[in-house]
Amino acid sequence: MDLVNALVALLNFVVIPATAYGAQLALGALGVTLIYGILRFSNFAHGDTMAFGAMATILVTWVLQGAGISFGPLPTALLALPVGIVAAAALLLATDKVVYRFYRRQRVTPVILVIVSMGVMFIYNGLVRFIIGPDDQSFGDGARFIINARQFRDMTGLSEPLAFKTSQGITIVTAVIVVAILFWFLNHTRTGKSMRAFSDNEDLALLSGINPDRVVKITWIIVAALATVAGVLYGLDKSFHPFTYFQLLLPVFAAAIVGGLGSPLGAIVGGFVIAYSEVTVTYAFKKVANYVLPENLEIDSLAQLLSTDYKFAVSFAILVIVLLFRPTGLFRGKAV
Amino acid sequence: MVPEATQEQHPVTPAGTAPFLIGDRMTGGYGAADILHDCTVAVEKGEIAVIVGPNGAGKSTAMKAVFGMLNLRSGAVRLDGEDITTLSPQDRVAKGMAFVPQTSNIFTSMTVEENLEMGAFLRRDDIRGTMEQIYDLFPILRDKRRQAAGELSGGQRQQVAVGRALMTQPKVLMLDEPTAGVSPIVMDELFDRIIEVARTGISILMVEQNARQALEIADKGYVLVQGANAYTNTGRALLADPEVRRTFLGG
Numbered sequence: 053m054d055l056v057n058a059l060v061a062l063l064n065f066v067v068i069p070a071t072a073y074g075a076q077l078a079l080g081a082l083g084v085t086l087i088y089g090i091l092r093f094s095n096f097a098h099g100d101t102m103a104f105g106a107m108a109t110i111l112v113t114w115v116l117q118g119a120g121i122s123f124g125p126l127p128t129a130l131l132a133l134p135v136g137i138v139a140a141a142a143l144l145l146a147t148d149k150v151v152y153r154f155y156r157r158q159r160v161t162p163v164i165l166v167i168v169s170m171g172v173m174f175i176y177n178g179l180v181r182f183i184i185g186p187d188d189q190s191f192g193d194g195a196r197f198i199i200n201a202r203q204f205r206d207m208t209g210l211s212e213p214l215a216f217k218t219s220q221g222i223t224i225v226t227a228v229i230v231v232a233i234l235f236w237f238l239n240h241t242r243t244g245k246s247m248r249a250f251s252d253n254e255d256l257a258l259l260s261g262i263n264p265d266r267v268v269k270i271t272w273i274i275v276a277a278l279a280t281v282a283g284v285l286y287g288l289d290k291s292f293h294p295f296t297y298f299q300l301l302l303p304v305f306a307a308a309i310v311g312g313l314g315s316p317l318g319a320i321v322g323g324f325v326i327a328y329s330e331v332t333v334t335y336a337f338k339k340v341a342n343y344v345l346p347e348n349l350e351i352d353s354l355a356q357l358l359s360t361d362y363k364f365a366v367s368f369a370i371l372v373i374v375l376l377f378r379p380t381g382l383f384r385g386k387a388v
Numbered sequence: 389m390v391p392e393a394t395q396e397q398h399p400v401t402p403a404g405t406a407p408f409l410i411g412d413r414m415t416g417g418y419g420a421a422d423i424l425h426d427c428t429v430a431v432e433k434g435e436i437a438v439i440v441g442p443n444g445a446g447k448s449t450a451m452k453a454v455f456g457m458l459n460l461r462s463g464a465v466r467l468d469g470e471d472i473t474t475l476s477p478q479d480r481v482a483k484g485m486a487f488v489p490q491t492s493n494i495f496t497s498m499t500v501e502e503n504l505e506m507g508a509f510l511r512r513d514d515i516r517g518t519m520e521q522i523y524d525l526f527p528i529l530r531d532k533r534r535q536a537a538g539e540l541s542g543g544q545r546q547q548v549a550v551g552r553a554l555m556t557q558p559k560v561l562m563l564d565e566p567t568a569g570v571s572p573i574v575m576d577e578l579f580d581r582i583i584e585v586a587r588t589g590i591s592i593l594m595v596e597q598n599a600r601q602a603l604e605i606a607d608k609g610y611v612l613v614q615g616a617n618a619y620t621n622t623g624r625a626l627l628a629d630p631e632v633r634r635t636f637l638g639g
Binding site for chain 2: 242245246248249252253255256257258259260261262
């Protein structure tokens with residue numbers, strides 16, 4: 053029995069990666085849930101919006117790196133982030149102007165907007181590939197680890213290593229800051245409250261004199277910021293590969309729906325539920341189990357419920373279960 | 389003495405005393421078919437006008453027409469002598485009209501105080517004084533101001549709805565069945581509050597299902613049948629009219 057080493061292994065392979073991944077999903081799901089709450093459709097282009105924002109940030113990062121500008125131990129991409137957000141906001145506002153607004157004026161049903169957003173998704177998809185190419189891009193720099201495996205071993209003398217990547221630390225800290233700002237904005241500013249009112253009861257919001265065009269515009273800008281931050285953090289943590297952002301759409305939607313579409317708090321909780329489920333179900337618990345179990349009971353199997361190739365099945369399964377038993381999600385969002 | 393209710397096709401307002409708000413000879417509907425036929429409703433300054441009538445008589449439609457929520461084929465809406473027929477509902481809010489819909493008339497996920505704040509969205513001045521007045525009018529809302537409006541009882545929700553509408557400091561308050569689905573005690577309470585609001589000089593135009601009680605507090609009553617004016621008189625006179633009693637008030 054070696055509880056300490058078991059705990060360290062669990063922390064290293066499950067808790068830290070899942071928390072960082074959960075924060076990325078939560079930021080993505082917040083964007084999806086805001087659009088659902090205010091514009092009343094599921095935006096399938098959200099994954100590719102994240103890719104576009106990340107791409108814009110990467111291009112600016114390269115320029116900064118070329119000019120020899122760095123951010124010390126932190127990745128240069130953080131300096132480029134505001135420019136990426138502006139680029140993504142410009143893209144979303146332009147898309148709204150030429151595409152979504154037309155359908156809004158026709159007062160089409162939400163399902164038509166969903167299909168429209170799929171069209172937009174393919175265009176963004178092509179746009180990103182056209183500009184930066186379909187391959188992996190690396191753009192992370194600065195210190196790689198906050199704590200690396202050897203430091204940790206020297207510090208504690210434990211046999212089990214623990215590594216805490218800078219990208220993971222930045223992801224968690226940034227997500228906390230972004231979420232805090234978002235909630236403060238929604239709950240304490242006049243504009244934020246008008247967005248909540250619009251989401252709650254559109255007709256009454258109009259009767260109260262809330263300008264729908266302004267609400268929609270501000271929503272797109274916030275969504276651009278959330279998507280870009282999520283996309284950049286994911287890219288720093290894993291790598292930037294346009295296709296993975298398209299694949300992220302499933303866990304991001306699962307997170308938003310599990311939490312309850314339209315509920316920002318639900319999106320955050322949903323993000324962590326999906327991330328923790330995905331990581332724990334696909335992690336081989338052999339090592340942790342053998343630290344905890346008495347010697348004569350040690351196991352030889354991997355103790356892995358699902359191969360990592362099936363990680364998307366986890367989001368899908370959770371999605372189906374939630375839709376079957378609690379269609380409005382954990383935090384009572386709108387019914388899907 | 390029994391005052392005589394006039395049965396008339398086109399109620400005509402005496403010259404020189406144009407009502408504060410009037411939907412004058414309105415004809416129109418949502419689609420191709422007209423729901424309102426030459427229908428007139430009006431309210432004087434600081435008075436209460438009530439629209440009653442059987443189900444499907446077009447009461448709510450008349451209300452929505454006055455507020456600009458449907459297109460009129462003919463007729464006009466005038467506020468304080470100004471023709472506002474072509475204004476959007478939002479512009480009418482800015483002109484001093486407030487409307488409390490029959491359903492979905494509060495922001496359920498927001499607190500009572502936030503509901504009131506949203507009511508005052510168009511105002512840029514200090515709204516705390518108005519909010520205090522509303523808390524004085526509906527004291528229960530002061531206690532519940534940090535609670536989500538959706539968690540309140542039916543009567544309290546109606547108070548929030550009326551409070552939200554009053555936050556714009558309107559000259560006319562339009563209520564679409566404010567007592568729908570509340571208990572008789574709460575209904576009396578709500579009517580008392582509505583009278584209080586009218587005493588502050590705000591004109592009130594409302595549609596009511598509880599015709600008898602509503603006519604008791606009404607300065608003016610409009611009985612609509614199939615989208616047209618059937619009887620128009622003071623509330624008291626309508627209540628006393630045997631014909632109105634027999635056909636609409638159940639004897």
